[in-house]
Amino acid sequence: xxxxxxxxxxxxxxxxxNSIINCAYSNSxxxxxxxxxxxxxxxxxxIIDIRSNxxxxxxxxxxxxxxxTVKHLSLQIAATQPGDSAVYFCAEKAAGNKLTFGGGTRxxxxx
Amino acid sequence: xxxxxxxxxHLITATGQRVTLRCSPRSGDLSVYxxxxxxxxxxxxxxxxxxxxxxxxxxxxxxxxAQQFPDLHSELNLSSLELGDSALYFCASSVGGSLNIxxxxxxxxxxxx
Numbered sequence: 737x738x739x740x741x742x743x744x745x746x747x748x749x750x751x752x753x754n755s756i757i758n759c760a761y762s763n764s765x766x767x768x769x770x771x772x773x774x775x776x777x778x779x780x781x782x783i784i785d786i787r788s789n790x791x792x793x794x795x796x797x798x799x800x801x802x803x804x805t806v807k808h809l810s811l812q813i814a815a816t817q818p819g820d821s822a823v824y825f826c827a828e829k830a831a832g833n834k835l836t837f838g839g840g841t842r843x844x845x846x847x
Numbered sequence: 848x849x850x851x852x853x854x855x856x857h858l859i860t861a862t863g864q865r866v867t868l869r870c871s872p873r874s875g876d877l878s879v880y881x882x883x884x885x886x887x888x889x890x891x892x893x894x895x896x897x898x899x900x901x902x903x904x905x906x907x908x909x910x911x912x913a914q915q916f917p918d919l920h921s922e923l924n925l926s927s928l929e930l931g932d933s934a935l936y937f938c939a940s941s942v943g944g945s946l947n948i949x950x951x952x953x954x955x956x957x958x959x960x
Binding site: 770772777778779780781782785825827829834835836837838839840 | 849851880889890891892895903905937939945948949950951952953954
């Protein structure tokens with residue numbers, strides 16, 4: 737598979753524990769945020785999104801929190817599983833249609 | 848499977864050459880986006896087309912161009928290739944032009960030797 741970002745920050749988590757992945761975004765005018773998961777050799781896969789008029793959104797085993805005051809986004813994964821091992825990217829959208837991606841965080845799930 | 852199809856999966860070529868990458872969006876999606884992913888740059892937005900028209904432009908080099916055809920498939924043309932153009936190129940599609948979830952294809956891995 738492909739190696740995405742050899743020097744990515746890495747989060748090691750025990751299987752069954754909760755994971756928290758953090759992302760600082762840059763543009764205070766961004767009004768839409770998305771989390772993507774990228775497994776080795778695959779394209780980014782949509783996980784969850786949130787608009788700037790919300791501060792929390794929940795999906796299946798995932799929760800996204802948005803703190804506009806400090807321009808911070810987090811993704812919480814409950815009961816992390818081996819299949820959650822991947823690189824996670826946050827992305828922000830300001831005016832126009834361009835998504836700006838963060839550098840990514842590698843999550844390694846230990847059995 | 849995202850529903851976005853990219854061909855070819857792998858492409859090996861030489862410096863100075865020209866290649867074309869192809870993308871078929873999800874059924875019903877009008878927007879197509881192109882991204883470049885390299886080890887040192889992460890995912891970089893290149894260009895977006897919406898229903899055949901260019902909608903947004905990112906850090907796309909002048910040597911690169913794209914178009915979207917009436918059947919909504921898109922092609923990314925890369926010319927005068929350099930070693931530094933070696934990367935993964937992803938296509939994504941979405942229903943509309945803004946504030947829509949973008950669904951990504953599996954990518955084309957370009958190696959310029």
